[in-house]
Amino acid sequence: MSRQLQRPKQAFKNTILRWLRVLSEKQSSDAGDVPESFDRRGLATAWLGLAGGLWFMRVVARNRFVFPAPDPSYGPQSYRRHLCWIPWNPVLSPDKARDTSLQDGIPCLWFPAPKAATVILFFHANAEDLGMSFAILKHMRDQFKVNVLAAEYPGYGLLHHVEPSEDGVCEVALTTFRFLVDILGVRYSQIVLFGRSLGSGPAVFLASQFPVGGLILVSAFSSIRAAVQSIAGRLFAMAFQERFPNHKTISNVSCSTLFIHGESDGLIPVEHSVKLFKRCRARKLLVTPPEMEHNSNLFGDASFLAIPAIHFFGFPGYYTSTPPRLPASMFETPDRRVRLASQVQEGTVRPFLCDCLAKRDQHTLDAGFARQADGVDNITICLYKDTSDEVELVGEEAKERLRRKTEGKLLEKQAMGKSHVQADGDVGAGEAEEPLQQELASVHLEMPEFPEHTEDPPPL
Template identity: 40%
Template sequence: RHMLQRGILSRILYPAPEPSYTIDSFPSELVWVPKRSSLDGDVPPVGVDSVPCLLLTYPFSRYLILFFHSNAEDLGRCFSFCHMLRDKFQAHVLAVEYPGYGLCPGVASGKTVMENALSALHFATQSLSWPIDGIKIFGRSIGTGPAIKLASLFRFAGVILVTPFLSVADLFKDRVGPLACFVEEWYPNLELAPKMSSPVLLIHGRADDMIAFRHAEKLYAAISSRKLLISPPGMSHNTNLMNDMNLLVLPATQFFSLPDYVFHDLRVPRWALDISRCTASHRPSWLTLIQREGRALLQLGQHLTAKPHFFVGKVQTSPLVSCCGSGRMSDSWPPTLGESCCSRASVDQHETAESSQVGYDLGTMHQRGSQRAVPCTDPIQPVAVSLLAQLRHEEFQEEEVSPRVMGGERWPAKHAERPDVSV
């Protein structure tokens, strides 16, 4: 019964939307935070489960903002907001993904969300070597739950809570009344509020019809540390905080004395950007990897779909050379997975000279050598050329790429100009 209640509660509090980003959406800003990283900051093994996080850096900033988004968005949908957070406050931003959201596997619950939150904090302090007094916690809506829980355990440079709530039970009490007593409590924010020792900025609109303003009022009264409550009369639950500087930017800048700088910059370890740490179910397919090789390989595929033809003149270097190290074909056509893209152990100089004078059929040129081709050891090579071989019989259909739109707005120009892989 408890598991059933937990599953229903997870669906209500964390209704994960369709993923709005892929493994290729933020190539230099999507980091893979290990859930069980070593205490000494060494490189964790690849097999460790990883949490996708968005890391936006700002040169020589003193502060890092650990951001927890609302339950109606994932890292892709909150990317623009995080980007503006970084630029307005001139601070690094590390946004944490929830289980079941985006590329993060699992089911969201109070326990699993806190596991991701603690993993991200450990990554910031250990792997990024960032001092905890240089970290600010930012939680919005359901994200104020893990934010308050972390702030009750550690002293940070500051805490920003946007549309916070008292507890899960109080959220349900506003909707279902007495039945809320049967709900499992994941975030007892009112109980944890007095334990926060960091400066706290609360922002809650009086026109919020999702989480009543009384939640922020009671939380504000329970906080014993330095605090400030901003309560705009016309602000609703989903008001864009960046449209009006008086909602977030100016209060936070004055309350926390932002921005501030240091003489050393944040260094991101290379292993954190390694996509092989992504969960296997979200890793790119071989087709995607082949597409990344660029136009040359795809144009070769078009070339192989045509009938074998002759050409006169010097043999040109095949695009396969850049991908697989050899432009020669195997003795069987079409090649199989066991023997596909092959490299000759040696090439007879006389044959090379002769080939520059006479034209050969691309389909039979490999037969002139007396030495049989040696199968490649690189696992991507047979898969790549096997796919190209099948192009002789099947029409290559490129996956349709949908416009990169988030929240009705296109991505920033930095991410709008992506490499064109269409043919």
């Protein structure tokens, strides 16, 4: 969570503690010990204020407290080689698949690694979106040499118009996970789930349901209510329902699990990861860097993430000649995909070569091919100057090449005949060469005539 959000939370926490201190003094003191400034009206005001605050947090602002999404830090045109759109699964999300406002799909960031079979499915922390996680995702791909896919949450980034909720976050996580398995053909054992802070909720949820290859939890919490209790106290946490019960689902995780939690974390204490570590029954490792805070750069110090992850999971893992690759059409912006579909339906798409060389203005139709992602070979178009001299030169070279080939075969045939004649009648070399010269002279090479280009080629 950002530090800007911690200040109002601290002020609200101080107000709650002040009210509780007054109430405790009232209950523990006699009537004669009550301060003169404190009367029944003040007590009623304190109780009403406390009840109103709890009602407001439980009914109105609970999602804003749990999902404090910042303003979008990226747009549809950002990160053109990495921003992709995964469609909603009609089986898992039939309502969202039919919703026209969500027809674009789930915005994700994809970082492919050459020949890598492993895929890290990343879930970012609270109070940030994919744009704020871009640097760490790219560094993760470069450091571990594996593919990295990160999905956006409802209410964050380009999904800011969707109401955030626990079910919505898990729905996005499950949709992207099934896309890797069902569409890209990635094996369960080749997927490593990565959850940071709030992202530990969907990461533990998936790891408890599927036999994935590994799980990495950074600054994880045991549950939302426990995290709120660590921030604002037990009474304040009573206003929140239990969400992301990691302390219950972690016992169903069977894959290797790496816990990383800084001892200097002032937002979520390290005791949360210690509790999860004790309840986890799989192969596990707990790392608690002393200088690591809640929002520390994970690659600012190699002891935070790089060294433990490489030693624990053995990154980069397996290599393959067919690494997972996303279809190029998924990297197109939603507006352009709609234009391409309408142009194909109307039959107004120009030839491929004209689309490549056309000027990019508002009157130009979109090219009939999609933008390529990282790791995909680019299309190269070679243009040659079409002149009659070059065509004639090509024809002469072809004639000469065929003449040499034919002459070699005749020489080989004549040599075999000469050896036979010398063995029988001891004929001289002059007599043997004369039939060869006659046979070569009788060879007639028929080559197709190349038409002469008298007109300039049509403009591209």
